Amino acid sequence: MSKLRVATTSLAGCFGCHTSLLDIDERLFDLLKLVEFDRTPLTDIKHCGPCDLGIVEGGVCNAENVAVLREFRRNCKVLVAIGACAVTGGLPAQRNHLDLGDCLSEVYLTEPGTRHGLIPNDPELPLPLDKVHPIGEVVKVDYFIPGCPPSADAIWKFLTDLIAGRTPTLGHGLIKYD
Amino acid sequence: MTETFLLDGEEVLFAPGQTVLQAALAAGRYIPHLCYHPEFKPHGSCKVCTVKANGRFATACTLPAQAGLEVASAVEEVDDIRRTLVQMLFAEGNHFCPSCEKSGDCVLQALGYDLGVMTAGFRHLYPNRPVDASHPDILLDFNRCILCELCVRASCEVDGKCVFALSGRGIEKHLIVNSASGRLADTDVALTDKALDVCPVGVILVKRRGFAVPIGERRYDQSPISAQALADAPRPPAGSRPCAACEEGEE
Numbered sequence: 001m002s003k004l005r006v007a008t009t010s011l012a013g014c015f016g017c018h019t020s021l022l023d024i025d026e027r028l029f030d031l032l033k034l035v036e037f038d039r040t041p042l043t044d045i046k047h048c049g050p051c052d053l054g055i056v057e058g059g060v061c062n063a064e065n066v067a068v069l070r071e072f073r074r075n076c077k078v079l080v081a082i083g084a085c086a087v088t089g090g091l092p093a094q095r096n097h098l099d100l101g102d103c104l105s106e107v108y109l110t111e112p113g114t115r116h117g118l119i120p121n122d123p124e125l126p127l128p129l130d131k132v133h134p135i136g137e138v139v140k141v142d143y144f145i146p147g148c149p150p151s152a153d154a155i156w157k158f159l160t161d162l163i164a165g166r167t168p169t170l171g172h173g174l175i176k177y178d
Numbered sequence: 179m180t181e182t183f184l185l186d187g188e189e190v191l192f193a194p195g196q197t198v199l200q201a202a203l204a205a206g207r208y209i210p211h212l213c214y215h216p217e218f219k220p221h222g223s224c225k226v227c228t229v230k231a232n233g234r235f236a237t238a239c240t241l242p243a244q245a246g247l248e249v250a251s252a253v254e255e256v257d258d259i260r261r262t263l264v265q266m267l268f269a270e271g272n273h274f275c276p277s278c279e280k281s282g283d284c285v286l287q288a289l290g291y292d293l294g295v296m297t298a299g300f301r302h303l304y305p306n307r308p309v310d311a312s313h314p315d316i317l318l319d320f321n322r323c324i325l326c327e328l329c330v331r332a333s334c335e336v337d338g339k340c341v342f343a344l345s346g347r348g349i350e351k352h353l354i355v356n357s358a359s360g361r362l363a364d365t366d367v368a369l370t371d372k373a374l375d376v377c378p379v380g381v382i383l384v385k386r387r388g389f390a391v392p393i394g395e396r397r398y399d400q401s402p403i404s405a406q407a408l409a410d411a412p413r414p415p416a417g418s419r420p421c422a423a424c425e426e427g428e429e
Contacts, residue, residue, distance in 0.1 A: 097306035148276035177275035
């Protein structure tokens with residue numbers, strides 16, 4: 001059996017979900033018998049080729065996130081939202097009831113210590129979106145794994161179900177929103 | 179003589195005057211529910227306890243038990259409706275479980291776990307709902323309010339204070355505090371009030387108590403909400419005193 005090709009990325013996330021993936025510990029060896037990695041922070045491959053599975057951590061908070069997410073959707077047969085931020089917007093989305101301009105001016109212009117501050121405007125910086133979105137509001141998502149982060153056991157259960165061709169189900173104790 | 183109705187094909191005994199939900203819970207049979215509380219009159223507003231009774235949808239908390247009634251609850255068609263209702267509640271408020279101190283003790287969250295809700299499914303509204311931290315001992319985080327009115331009912335019927343009320347209509351409906359300033363600090367709410375104990379979500383929080391029980395060791399971490407049916411079996415009403423504060427307002 002050829003190995004499943006897997007890509008992962010963190011958009012507006014904290015890499016906590018990737019850390020939780022690494023927390024499957026020695027089961028990583030079992031996983032590597034079944035999958036090979038394409039674009040991920042682990043391989044440092046910059047662009048995603050055709051993949052069987054794409055795992056996306058973090059919500060969508062800027063233009064670059066949108067581009068990366070669309071690249072994943074174009075290339076991955078199955079796309080998974082992992083973690084509270086990808087599923088609900090999470091902590092970054094707690095700015096959504098505020099005006100983006102007000103946020104930027106408070107952080108860079110009006111807070112104490114920012115007397116000669118400037119709002120960053122370098123062409124290399126991706127433009128922030130006015131709201132942070134769960135990835136399901138931007139592209140079609142096939143599966144959701146909630147949690148902040150989902151536990152290593154939840155991730156392992158999900159991956160082994162999916163790789164074995166079963167519909168992934170997380171029972172009590174594995175499905176967590178916190 | 180006791181009579182019975184059928185719940186998912188099995189007979190459930192009921193006493194005269196009991197609703198389908200009360201009889202089921204008393205028998206240790208779980209029907210998912212959210213705005214119902216065993217010590218208060220049924221409210222019927224959240225619709226999570228929807229069942230199919232003799233082929234028609236009805237809320238189990240308000241449906242009087244009748245001999246021979248055929249009730250379907252643990253069926254996919256009904257669970258789909260409940261799942262959608264729970265998803266809409268998550269999308270409507272700001273339910274950020276990772277930063278909520280009620281996590282693990284929250285009924286809405288426990289229902290989501292038990293029904294297998296993996297995503298809100300609808301576009302999140304992310305409403306702007308400032309918190310009320312004015313009171314020295316109690317925090318109100320309106321972001322999580324699901325408008326079940328349990329605090330409204332408890333404050334009026336048991337505490338006789340009517341500290342809380344709902345205001346506005348439709349999507350504008352929201353929980354308010356009944357004081358001239360609108361701040362909790364300017365009411366006579368007390369730490370012993372029943373209203374502080376009934377919030378199923380994380381709106382009414384007693385300060386400095388949030389993490390006394392660590393995350394992971396809380397009520398719905400121990401066992402799923404569906405395994406805790408008897409906890410909500412009928413018990414004596416908490417009280418139904420006429421509320422002086424309300425009656426003044428109606429004049």
